[in-house]
Amino acid sequence: MLRWFCLGACLYLLFxxxxxxxxxxSLRTRIEANGPAITMGDVFEGxxxxxxxxxxxxxxxxxxxxxxxxxxxxxxxxxxGLEFTPPAGVNAVQVVRxxxxxxxxxxxxxxxxxxxxVRRGETVTLVYQAPGMSLTMRARALEDGAIGQPVRLMNTSxxxxxxxxxxxxxxxRANP
Numbered sequence: 001m002l003r004w005f006c007l008g009a010c011l012y013l014l015f016x017x018x019x020x021x022x023x024x025x026s027l028r029t030r031i032e033a034n035g036p037a038i039t040m041g042d043v044f045e046g047x048x049x050x051x052x053x054x055x056x057x058x059x060x061x062x063x064x065x066x067x068x069x070x071x072x073x074x075x076x077x078x079x080x081g082l083e084f085t086p087p088a089g090v091n092a093v094q095v096v097r098x099x100x101x102x103x104x105x106x107x108x109x110x111x112x113x114x115x116x117x118v119r120r121g122e123t124v125t126l127v128y129q130a131p132g133m134s135l136t137m138r139a140r141a142l143e144d145g146a147i148g149q150p151v152r153l154m155n156t157s158x159x160x161x162x163x164x165x166x167x168x169x170x171x172x173r174a175n176p
Contacts, residue, residue: 022081022083023046023047023048023081023083024046024083024084025044025045025047025082025084026044026045026084027044027045027073027087027093029131030096030129031093031095031096032096032097032098033060033066033095033096033097034097035059036058037056037057037058038056038057038058038059038066038095039052039053039054039056040053040054040056040076040077040082041053042056043073043093043095044077044082044084047080047082051080051082054076054080056068059095060095060096061097062098062099062168063097063098063099063117063147063167063168063169064096064097064171065094065095065097065125065168065171066094066095066097067092067093067094067095068095069091069092070086070090070091070092070093073086073093074086087132088132089133090132090133092134093134094134094136096167099147116146117146117147117169117170118141118144118166118169118170118172119141119144120141120144121140121141122140122170123138123139123140123141123170124139124140124141124153124164124170124171124172125137125170125171125172126138126153126155126164126171126173127167127171127173127174128173128174129173137157138156139153139154139155139156139172140153140154140156142154145172146166147166147167147168148165148166149165150163150164150165150166151164151165153172163175
């Protein structure tokens, strides 16, 4: 009897202990990369400090958006010993890298104006993100806007007006 107990305890320590030490993590609602690489800490809420700095993929250029597939995120979490269950129906996530340069141009009368990242009449990639969901569509800008500024866009399919924030050249994000 004691032998079976010892055997069971050894098997638990060999196989069960690894699972018991896995850190549960979840996707962040807004994923931002602030350096040259997208890190585990950028993507996963609850990632321990020793894992948070691990790179997953290169960051997009400042002011741009990158997409990472769910199989890549699952593999990265598994390799780091994290317990992660992808949300149902989500195949990929989008990562925003804030920033980008804003050029200033002299205007008539000696004033300066910020160079717009979105111009009136231009086709814009519009991203709408909510927990567990990300939609991307094309829209037409109804006004100029610099990065971080609110703009009005028109959905070219429904002709509805959408309020959004400029995230980069030719790109905007709609708030849920």
